[in-house]
Structures are given as C-alpha cells and as structure tokens.
Amino acid sequence: MPHTVQVIGAGPAGLMAAEVLAQAGITVTIHDHMAAPARKFLLAGRGGLNLTHSEPLEQFLERYGEARPLLEPAIHAFPPEALIAWANGLGVETFVGSSGRVFPKQMKASPLLRAWLRRLEGIGVKLVTRSRWEGFDGTPTILALGGASWPHLGSDAKWVPVLQAAGIEVNAFKPANSRFLVHWSKIFRDKFAGTPVKNVALTYAGKRVRGELMISQEGIEGGAIYALSKGLREHPGQPVVIDFRPDLTVEALAQRLTRPRGKDSQSNYLRKIAGLSPVAINLLRETGTAPDAAGIKAMPLKLERPAGLMRAISSAGGIALDEVDAYFQLKKMPGCYAVGEMLDWEAPTGGYLLQASFSTAVMAARHLASQLKSG
Structure with a gap:
C-alpha cells in the first residue's frame, strides 16, 4: 500500500x-x-x-x-x-x-x-x-x-x-520588509507620493545598504529600507541617514558645489552640479537639511514605526x-x-x-x- x-x-x-x-x-x-x-x-x-x-x-x-x-x-x-x-x-x-x-x-x-x-x-x-x-x-x-x-x-x-x-x-x-511611516507635509506628499528615489545609500545602527526607495502617501518603502527593517523595528528612535550621492566623497561633492550658481535657481543648480533628482532636492527641504555636501551625503530622516x-x-x-x-x-x-x-x-x-x-x-x-x- x-x-x-x-x-x-x-x-x-x-x-x-x-x-x-x-x-x-x-x-x-x-x-x-x-x-x-x-x-x-x-x-x-x-x-x-x-x-x-x-x-x-x-x-x-x-x-x-x-x-x-x-x-x-x-x-x-x-x-x-x-x-x-x-x-x-x-x-x-x-x-x-x-x-x-x-x-x-x-x-x-x-x-x-x-x-x-x-x-x-x-x-x-x-x-x-x-x-x-x-x-x-x-x-x-x-x-x-x-x-x-x-x-x-x-x-x-x-x-x-x-x-x-x-x-x-x-x-x-x-x-x-515593511513600509515605515513618515509624517510628510501635505505639499510634499501630494507632489511626490509614488516617486522613486534611486541609487541611494542608507545607514542605520552602523549598517549601510545601497538601493532604491519609494515615497508613499504614508511614508517610505523600497529595497533599501527593507534591508534595514529588522534594525529599524527592534531598535527604533534614531533617524535613518540617507546618502543621495553614494559614489562621491564629501570632499568631491563639496568641490563641485564651489562652482558659481549664476542665474540658476537652487533646484536647477543642485540638479546640474550635484546630480540630485527633484524628489531628493525636496526631501532636503522637507527635513530642513542644508543642501551642502554634508547634508546631501547624510540627510537624517525620522521614521515613526512600521506600517x-x-x-x-x-x-x-x-x-x-x-x-x-x-x-x-x-x-x-x-x-x-x-x-x-x-x-x-x-x-x-x-x-x-x-x-x-x-x-x-x-x-x-x-x-x-x-x-x-x-x-
């Protein structure tokens, strides 16, 4: 049988x-x-x-x-x-x-x-x-x-x-592998929900990962945040640090930013000289981070909790x-x-x-x- x-x-x-x-x-x-x-x-x-x-x-x-x-x-x-x-x-x-x-x-x-x-x-x-x-x-x-x-x-x-x-x-x-909640302003949320933030590095609790993020209505998600989710969930309280130009050193980026802005708006200047996307530029504004080399390489973002x-x-x-x-x-x-x-x-x-x-x-x-x- x-x-x-x-x-x-x-x-x-x-x-x-x-x-x-x-x-x-x-x-x-x-x-x-x-x-x-x-x-x-x-x-x-x-x-x-x-x-x-x-x-x-x-x-x-x-x-x-x-x-x-x-x-x-x-x-x-x-x-x-x-x-x-x-x-x-x-x-x-x-x-x-x-x-x-x-x-x-x-x-x-x-x-x-x-x-x-x-x-x-x-x-x-x-x-x-x-x-x-x-x-x-x-x-x-x-x-x-x-x-x-x-x-x-x-x-x-x-x-x-x-x-x-x-x-x-x-x-x-x-x-x-969860979305984390972020208290976005209505202006930022309405304009950028559903927008990817590509080729970034994230650091939390001593761990650094490369990948992509996605802005959502309620917060932030994507492969880079998922890779840190265990540490973020188990040891909350600190901001995650985002590096928008992980392939450049702070010194190299600072050197680029010495170039004169001329008649460009700040957004156009950052897009041309620092290679930042509109969503990255607005994330700096949203978090009150200075758009200098130090801020672009280490923008703190406060997360609330997993969704x-x-x-x-x-x-x-x-x-x-x-x-x-x-x-x-x-x-x-x-x-x-x-x-x-x-x-x-x-x-x-x-x-x-x-x-x-x-x-x-x-x-x-x-x-x-x-x-x-x-x-």
Whole structure:
C-alpha cells in the first residue's frame, strides 16, 4: 500500500513539498483554506516575480542573519541554481536583472503557477481547497501555512493556537520588509507620493545598504529600507541617514558645489552640479537639511514605526527555531514538519524569501520520504 502524506498550505512551500513527495512515489493531498492556491505568490508576481538571487552563495547566506545555521543546509541542498533549473523545467525561462535578482522572462507568477499545477496534477497530487487544518491526526504532515502578512490572501496565522496547545513555542509575528511611516507635509506628499528615489545609500545602527526607495502617501518603502527593517523595528528612535550621492566623497561633492550658481535657481543648480533628482532636492527641504555636501551625503530622516502586518511583504516571528530539528520536523510532533514562513526567520527582498521557502520544503519533503520508505 502506498504511503500517504498531507501537505497543509498551497503556497510555494506547500506546492514544492508536494512535488518532491509525489516524485518519490508518495500519495499526496494538499489542503488549503482558500478557494484557490498560491494567492500571495500571485500577488508577489504582479510586479515581477523575484525567484532568487545570483550573488555568491556565501554572500547570499549572510542575508538570513541569526537563522543562517538552520537554513544553510537546506539552501545547500536546493540552492539558487537548482531553483532556476526547476523553473526552466516547467518551461519558464529566467534572466538575471541588473541588481543580480533572478526573474522569469515573462515577469509574472501566473504562467509559472499554471505550469506547476499541471505538473502536480500529472503526478497525482490532489488539491483540496476551502479545507482548514485543525490539528495533527497522526497522518504524516508537512505544514506550509505561511506567516502573518497579507492575511486576506491566506497567511492568517490561525494555526498558531493549534501549535501552542501542543506546547510548541511560537514567537509573535511582526512586520518585515515593511513600509515605515513618515509624517510628510501635505505639499510634499501630494507632489511626490509614488516617486522613486534611486541609487541611494542608507545607514542605520552602523549598517549601510545601497538601493532604491519609494515615497508613499504614508511614508517610505523600497529595497533599501527593507534591508534595514529588522534594525529599524527592534531598535527604533534614531533617524535613518540617507546618502543621495553614494559614489562621491564629501570632499568631491563639496568641490563641485564651489562652482558659481549664476542665474540658476537652487533646484536647477543642485540638479546640474550635484546630480540630485527633484524628489531628493525636496526631501532636503522637507527635513530642513542644508543642501551642502554634508547634508546631501547624510540627510537624517525620522521614521515613526512600521506600517503593520496587513501589507508587509513578509513577517518576522513564527515557530521558534529550536522547536524543529535539522530537517524541519517538529520535535514535539514527530511526523509533522513546518516549512517556509511559518518558521521564525526573516530576510530582505531580493529572492531570499522564496529561495528559503522552497529550500526548506525540499529538505523536509526529502527527509519525510526517506523516513517513510525506510519504515
């Protein structure tokens, strides 16, 4: 009689776990409480599905911070090149963007998901929607229920009390890769909401990152702020410092600014001589920062707080890492594994979130398959 496994959650981690198990000859049923699979995955792919990153693996692994010791073996077992090959096997070609991020050429999640669901159906995986997990029933199980961001798309964290009742420690969820609130003036907000601030460097609590920002109605977001979000969230109170010309030294910029302004307005002068965009010039005004070399290279911006879990790209918190073994099996619930964003790890955007979700699913599914086959 074939072995039977249930996978709870039809996001990318759950679908990947089901594929690995089915290819090992195991009968798999996926349960998801939503009406359709991978809702958050589809949303993430609307602006370009960032599958993984092409940077050297050692640098890649540093992005996981304190969770690296647990995640590293899984990412070695299913690294970025394996994820790219898997996507190619579905007929989805990929490319490496200028930032090193890896995307499908079609820049969407829906073609990949359609091909993936066809493959899963072809290898016998059954998908049951509108089916919510209510507790461990002795069936070998892989839990892939997600974290707590964008709850209306499925990751509503309603599984937390079930695991806590079993004595499993679950750390409180917090927004990660989130917009931070800023009290803009109405004039600035109305003029610049939706405007990118490109090629900047941000410094907070001794950490410096390069990237891009986006001005929003409520505050500021984008890859550079996401990369600092853990420090900003856990050690609030100080302004983030923005360097608008990270490729120039203060001295080189100061030398440029000695050139006479002539009949140019200050804005035109700063645009021509310092290379500042209109949004950068107005950010200096908004914060009352002098438009000299020191101010352009180190403008302080006071942030209020993260915007909240509802629209955060991802969440920190979840199952404490010491509650699972090296294969992501729950120590207090043998035969039950937890993968993806259910676990208490976080990473910046750039492909790191999906990569770890896929890799933990592969590691857990391979181990469960081997356990079942060995009896």
